[in-house]
Amino acid sequence: MGKYSNPNKIPPKNKPPTEYKSIVLPNLSKFSKEISLLINAPLAQTPQLRKESQFNLKKLHHDKNRFLYKLFYKDATITQQTWDWMVKWKIVDVALVAKWRKQGYENLCCLACIGSEGGKICICRVPLSVRKDLNEEGQADPCDKCACLGCSSGDLSDAESDQ
Known part of the structure; x- marks a missing residue:
């Protein structure tokens, strides 16, 4: 800040x-x-x-x-x-x-999740439909940087992301 x-x-x-x-x-x-x-x-x-x-x-x-x-x-x-x-x-x-x-970043949670750490992306940037770490209830584990559950553009509609 x-x-x-x-x-x-x-x-x-x-x-x-x-x-x-x-x-x-x-x-x-x-x-x-x-x-x-x-x-x-x-x-x-x-x-x-x-x-x-x-x-x-x-x-x-x-x-x-x-x-x-x-x-x-x-x-x-x-x-x-x-x-x-x-x-x-x-x-x-x-x-x-x-x-x-920018297109693809409309729902971005924080800048730390797009920072490049050895060419890896944060788990929350991967669409929920593609993730393999979902638990029994079909929910994703939060990322380690900001506890985001998913901020990929394909995960939420604009109306949902603005709430």
Whole structure:
């Protein structure tokens, strides 16, 4: 997350656009509070619980950026000026949003899952119809990087991925 990823910490001399305050900030404040609670929570005693809190933090980061992406690209609720201002102050993860705009990455969970580790791809990027690691109930095991169950473009429709 960027230097100014907390929407309440923007320097006052760089006033945000009006629609940022009325449309975006109330929702971003909710994300900020949830992120702060996770960050300030006592450190979990077991590695499994620590990993779970990291997964929750990554999910909140994804949800916040998906919310902003939908406001600008899907709903056209905010203007280019407001979007540029949020990019300038690193409120939005530009790299993740840029991937969502590319074909095949519309449902991408995080950038770590497309990073190249010895030419391997993350298990969550493999379509569920092709995966062989499904359990008895037909559910997939989550990936080790962000606990995603599947973010391949063929797995979900646009309506399901935006929920």
